[in-house]
Amino acid sequence: MELSALRLDELQPLIEALDDLDLTGFEFVSFHAPSRFSQQDEMYVVDCLRSAVARNIPVVVHPDVMFNTGLWKSMGPSLFIENMDKRKPVGRTAADLRVLFERFPDARFCFDLGHARQVDPTMIEARLILEAVGDRLAEVHISEVNTSSRHDPLSRYAISAFRSLASLVPESVPVVLETLIDQGQSDILTEIGRARRALDQASLSLAG
Amino acid sequence: MSESGIRTPELWVDRIERELGADWPAIRKARLLTSQKRAALRSAFQEKISPDTSLVVFGSIAREEMTAGSDSDWILLVDGQATPEHGDQKHTIASELKDLGFPEPGRSGVFGCMVGSHDLVHEIGGEDDTNSNTTRRVLLLLESLPVGKREAYDRVRRQVLNRYLHDDRGLVRSSGQLKVPRFLLNDLTRYWRTVTVDFVYKQRAETGRKWALRNAKLRMSRKLVFASGLLRCFFCHLDPDAAAAREALRRPQPDAAKLLAYLENELERTPLELLARAALRPQIPRTTAAKLFNSYDAFLSILDGDKREALEGMTESEMAFSPVWNEIRGLSHDFHSGLLDLFFGADQELRDLTIQYGVF
Numbered sequence: 001m002e003l004s005a006l007r008l009d010e011l012q013p014l015i016e017a018l019d020d021l022d023l024t025g026f027e028f029v030s031f032h033a034p035s036r037f038s039q040q041d042e043m044y045v046v047d048c049l050r051s052a053v054a055r056n057i058p059v060v061v062h063p064d065v066m067f068n069t070g071l072w073k074s075m076g077p078s079l080f081i082e083n084m085d086k087r088k089p090v091g092r093t094a095a096d097l098r099v100l101f102e103r104f105p106d107a108r109f110c111f112d113l114g115h116a117r118q119v120d121p122t123m124i125e126a127r128l129i130l131e132a133v134g135d136r137l138a139e140v141h142i143s144e145v146n147t148s149s150r151h152d153p154l155s156r157y158a159i160s161a162f163r164s165l166a167s168l169v170p171e172s173v174p175v176v177l178e179t180l181i182d183q184g185q186s187d188i189l190t191e192i193g194r195a196r197r198a199l200d201q202a203s204l205s206l207a208g
Numbered sequence: 209m210s211e212s213g214i215r216t217p218e219l220w221v222d223r224i225e226r227e228l229g230a231d232w233p234a235i236r237k238a239r240l241l242t243s244q245k246r247a248a249l250r251s252a253f254q255e256k257i258s259p260d261t262s263l264v265v266f267g268s269i270a271r272e273e274m275t276a277g278s279d280s281d282w283i284l285l286v287d288g289q290a291t292p293e294h295g296d297q298k299h300t301i302a303s304e305l306k307d308l309g310f311p312e313p314g315r316s317g318v319f320g321c322m323v324g325s326h327d328l329v330h331e332i333g334g335e336d337d338t339n340s341n342t343t344r345r346v347l348l349l350l351e352s353l354p355v356g357k358r359e360a361y362d363r364v365r366r367q368v369l370n371r372y373l374h375d376d377r378g379l380v381r382s383s384g385q386l387k388v389p390r391f392l393l394n395d396l397t398r399y400w401r402t403v404t405v406d407f408v409y410k411q412r413a414e415t416g417r418k419w420a421l422r423n424a425k426l427r428m429s430r431k432l433v434f435a436s437g438l439l440r441c442f443f444c445h446l447d448p449d450a451a452a453a454r455e456a457l458r459r460p461q462p463d464a465a466k467l468l469a470y471l472e473n474e475l476e477r478t479p480l481e482l483l484a485r486a487a488l489r490p491q492i493p494r495t496t497a498a499k500l501f502n503s504y505d506a507f508l509s510i511l512d513g514d515k516r517e518a519l520e521g522m523t524e525s526e527m528a529f530s531p532v533w534n535e536i537r538g539l540s541h542d543f544h545s546g547l548l549d550l551f552f553g554a555d556q557e558l559r560d561l562t563i564q565y566g567v568f
Contacts, residue, residue, distance in 0.1 A: 119363075128469065148289075
């Protein structure tokens, strides 16, 4: 499960709520940092996120908002860097990510399949990304990301594209569904089924 | 040495010039002029290219062979949803290029327009793969340069390459040792043959307008582009740097991703660089390299000077008596002879590949 404070004003309330949340039923919990804030707010954001790290909850961060390397480096392996969609200037490609992980050598990798497919629908870049930084893989995000960079329910084409990488994603890596169903586009169980089809290595080996 | 002080690897062309003790000032001058023009383009189009689009230029600016009278064919490549500003962008591009001193693209309609990525990627062969579509797609691979935002360009080029490799059953599924992308090679050859046939078509349709200059370019730069395309395909098999890619194709579940990455990297090299690299192969006599590059340098020199004007205005009837045209003919014979030596000469590997893939 991923707790998400994508907007800056969501951060403090969610951090304050951590003590009251019953997270014991989840095998894996991470915390998604705000996706947009200024450099002036960076210290405040990192201070808040340290509360999550102190509770052994890793933090997923977009690389374009990590201005001060030292602040984030101190999170060590609790820092998960996510690959970006095409709107962002950094973190989209294997080459970008290699450079990022040189800056943050202890950090781990959150692999967003939808972002990777939007950047390169052939999924070649996704494969190159896994070759480059797959040894740091700690979490996977799965969704369809459309041309407006909005997360959509998984289409059969996205499922097919993601299946091409399924053998490269260890079964032990937690998968977070990011498909938006807020307007009834789909439902949770359907999306879980689709995600399983996309990444189920057992069904791949049977099919192979 | 780059501007940052980092030592950059020697270009193949420079190496061959050094090893031959040759002097190719026109090639160097063209490279310098190209660099200046590219910088001007980047500056002019900063912030003017909207998301999911790329301004793509073709021709001598992409080949690093610009001369005084070089024009620039271009397209606005759109790889995403349609937006109102695409139409404005097209006009902005035409206007900015004119302000920068680039002559307008030709009248064929292939360039100077908005082009969606869909047909480039999905219509390879078949009724809907028009002359224009094939031209844009092949030149996107062999002779193009993105200006400003390049994400759309990179995406589309990768998708095109992916089609050529993924759909090449012989490449992906064959147990044979030769790993040359035949589907790609065939399309490049089809394009070259189309160019030669269209040359005659234009001769008839445009009543000899710019015929001499067009003829000169066909004999030299167009032929170079095709030759470089062949070499890009052959190097997939010959290049030690592509060994891992070839190995990945031989696995029980063949994987063309590494070959695609290799080809993408190689596409960054200019046609002259490819030619130089081939000419430096151990079995190729130095006389072949000299023939190829001496003639090409002289050709660029003609395009860069007063003789270009003579070519532009020359009618077919004047060509028989023109010393400039005679000079072009002589250079083109040397260049052609050099290419024959390269592909059919002493280098057995290259010769065998040319025979195996270049005819049928």
